[in-house]
Amino acid sequence: MYHEKDVARGVEGTFMWLMEEVGELSSALRGDDRANLAEEFADVIAWLTTIANVAEIDLNAALVAKYGGGCPGCGKLVCECPDSEKP
Numbered sequence: 357m358y359h360e361k362d363v364a365r366g367v368e369g370t371f372m373w374l375m376e377e378v379g380e381l382s383s384a385l386r387g388d389d390r391a392n393l394a395e396e397f398a399d400v401i402a403w404l405t406t407i408a409n410v411a412e413i414d415l416n417a418a419l420v421a422k423y424g425g426g427c428p429g430c431g432k433l434v435c436e437c438p439d440s441e442k443p
Contacts, residue, residue: 362406370410374403 362370381396408415422428427435429442 358406359409362410365410367407367410370403370407374400374407377403 365373377396377399381393381400384393384396387393405415408418425431426433427437429435429437
């Protein structure tokens with residue numbers, strides 16, 4: 357929808373917009389407005405996807421490669437990694 361603008365802004369400029377949206381999500385998480393919270397989650401996903409597009413990364417393929425077989429740590433679909441480890 358905004359590809360030409362996004363490419364012109366570049367990864368760095370687009371990343372700054374993502375950070376602004378993450379801040380708005382942080383504020384929404386502290387509130388009780390579910391509609392606003394849903395909008396902020398959508399904005400964060402949209403800006404993250406935009407950065408991937410500008411960087412020419414297939415985000416779907418990256419997600420499948422890393423998480424398609426389960427947890428990258430233990431390999432299970434329901435993570436069994438110790439709490440001291442990511443995730």
